[in-house]
Amino acid sequence: MKLLYTVLSLAAMFLSSGVCSLAAAKQPNVLLILVDDLKPSFGAYGAEFVHSPNLDRLAARGMRFEAAYCNQAVCAPSRNNLLTGARSTSLGVYSLSRHFRKAAPDAITLPQYFKQHGYHAAGVGKVFHIGHGNTGDPKSWSEPFHPEKVIDYALTESTGGQLTREEAYFSNQALDRIGELPRGAAWERADVSDDDYSDGRIAIEGIERLRRFKESDKPFFLALGFTKPHLPFCAPEKYWALYDDVDLQLSTTHDYPDGAPRYAGKEKHGELNQYKPIPHVPPLEPEVEKTLVQGYYAALSYMDAQVGRVLDELDALGLADDTIVVLWGDHGYHLGDHGAWTKHTNYEQANRIPIIFAGPDVASPGSASSALVETVDIYPTLAALAGLPTPDVPQPIDGQSLAGVLSGEQESVRDHAYHAFPRGGGRLGRAVRTSRYRLVEWMRFGSDEPPEYELYDYQTDPLETRNQAGDYPELVEELRKKLDTHPAPIPPGGRR
Template identity: 30%
Template sequence: MRILLLIFSFSLLFISCNQKNKTQESSTQKPNIIFLSIDDLRTDLGAYGNKEIKTPNIDALAKTSMVMLNTHSQAAVCAPSRASALLGYRPDSTKVWHLGDKFREINPDAVTMPQYFNKAGYYTVNIGKIFHNYMPDSISWDEPDLKPYPYNTKEYSKRDAETYYYKPASLKDQKEKREILLEKRKGKVVYGDGWNRGPAIEDANVPDSLFYDAMQTKLALETIDRIKDEKEPFFMGLGLYRPHLPFVAPKKYWDLYPVGSVSPAANPKLPKNAPVMSANANYELRAYTNPYKIGRPEDESLPESYADSLKRGYYASVSFIDACVGKLVAGLKERGLYENTVIVLWGDHGWKLGDHNGWGKMTNFYIDTHVPLIIKGAKQQEGKRIEALSELVDVFPTLCDLTGVDKADYFQGTSLTPVFKNPELEWKDAVFTQFRRRPRISKDGKEYMGYSMQTKQYHYIEWYHWDNIKKEKGDFAATELYDHYVDANETVNVSGDVDKVEIVKSLSKQLAKGWKGALPKSVL
């Protein structure tokens, strides 16, 4: 009997110690990470002060998160923006300057953010658009490029996820336009297998569950169920495709925005005195079916009724994505994972909705470079709205600090954790963006590189001729200067004004010093 009691006592001690060890392990385990990229998302969110758009779920997340109010992308187009954010250094270092530049071919030994966190003990999973559509970079992930059924079958392998329509008329138009394109480009490789054609807008009266991003969100939660009990924390890259063109969203989200209910662009014209290379050509919208001719920004504006439809379509798409974010957050909470998960919600660049008479991105204008960045830390209870200038290249080192992972010495961004603790801390003097203007898009047929710097007051840009064979800038071409204290919507380029000569000289010197010259004194 005494032997049995002794065995029982040792058993209780073993169980108690084992439970204690498990508790210690769980309490010291690094937090999970949801890296939530939303394509073409500008700062039209309730959390950023837009009172017309309906984004209750993102707004709720923002209330207990760090909301960076002045974040800028490193380039206002997908591939270079994402390459910079995910490698931790800027476009002139990644050498990714435009859509066709494949970062892995250019930087074969690069260590991406998911690779970096994998080496730090994270299990990495990719669902949706994290890198550019056709370059998922499979070596970055333990589980790369997961797709919901049936979109993971061979039939859909060449298609981009934003190319799905739901109305018979839309599907018919898409098929006809694709056949015309394939005939015209016979024998040549066609981007997305030619499916990026069809109406620019669609309000299908079908359930959310049939839409690709809703299916991705469901797949994300199913995947989390499968991996959440593993020893390693997980890093999930979830890339939602809307509000990328075409503006296809369930009708119930369109119904949130009746005709004429959204305000037109506050700055519907190109800036006065804007140089020739400053504007994009609206070619992205032009690829879709529109009831009116889509001209260049230098041409006549679209009819108000169609401009209104396009903007409502964008807003409906954002509200649909907001519902997906709500389901993701609710799912994390239901699984008891929300508290110990870092969530980074970000847009890769802005998007013109008639601003500067433009539709799309691909400029150095503020409306294209300014992006939302919302970061919820593990066990975070209090949210803050932070005015400090920041950049997407800052996300990588910030994530390291939030998870206790050592930062690399080659990072060209700055961890934002100091301003999380003290939003009034003296911070960066400026943030930096650039854009390569290709000859077939530039109105004068020449090629340029524009280097942009945003300070608290000024937005300053220098354009240079660009040699894309040698990959180097040539002669100076033009300057832009916008004083945001008096002209927040960038309606007049004042770089040529007599009273701005000294300001231009000073800003030019500051731009030449680059990001290293703008580092906060507290981190030098």
């Protein structure tokens, strides 16, 4: 009898362990939320005046990275970095107009890698950069990619049959001819519904996919690319009204750092001046600056509400505990600091980004990490969290897995973040950002010019008012050696 009992017990244990291992074998889903031009300036990152309840509740059940940096501060290359795991300096693609597959035809993208390992991979909105056709890289997905449709209400200015910048943006066309597009308004405060703008419709498409994928046996990888707070700052009236009584602070710095090379800064109104009523030459009227700042945060709050609709559905479907959610901003944003607007520099405001991981692998919900992390870390991290093999793919994977940081076993993965930005004439500025300093080395390929350096100390000069490279040659040399730990960069314009 005792033997029978033991056999039955063992059988029960075997069966239950079998059930457990089957349950454990169901891999987690992935919801990757890409947000266009989102700087880490919202509630969870300490900007209490910003109305961002949904990003904040995601942070409350995840880990936010306080020292996260993009690898290049502009949309298309940064998205290449995320989706290939390779930095621009390794891909040699620094521009909007060059498709990453021209440089790396056989690259296995992040969604493609998940697809190869049994996931259903789907994408909606601005994931890869729009303007590369409406397909969003067919190899990456298990079902046709869904770009968002043209803005479909009547307030947009008509230009006699030629697309405005806004229409091109929302219809995913012609951005490779960005300089030729007619100007449109830089902001719009209209009493319209959330779904009149594209992010509302991206949320609807995302919700439809969550409902459909829940019924499948396969785990899913869903990438949702929200388009705000990218210019133009179009948001329904109610999100503008959130800031009518807020004393929005304008930047106190109006120029690039003393002693910085002239070419290190961008044309101060570049990109912004492609919109009305922005003049090509600084300064902006303070009232215009204030409206732009309000518009940025109105657009951010509008996007936050659309992300909230998707998170609500994730909860309602009972998927939240089985889904890794990543929130990522493609680069930071100059909101008038240094007198500059938008991105395209190696300075702090253009390069620091929000990264939040939430889901079953985050040991301490609501925590913050000061680890120096980069966009390219997301690819190997998601692979590790999903239990996939360490990616061995044709392109270089420049990132490190953050799984140990998320589990609390590791405090950091590197001693500096690495990013770059090109300038005309074959110049490339490569930067190392440690917890205290940033060193930028400017090289001009194909010339004998000696490199020029920028050094900033964020402990004593957090607003980057003065290039201190000339004062501290030994520190420059110490930081410069960190650049040598990286492969030689592919020059802008391709391999030479």
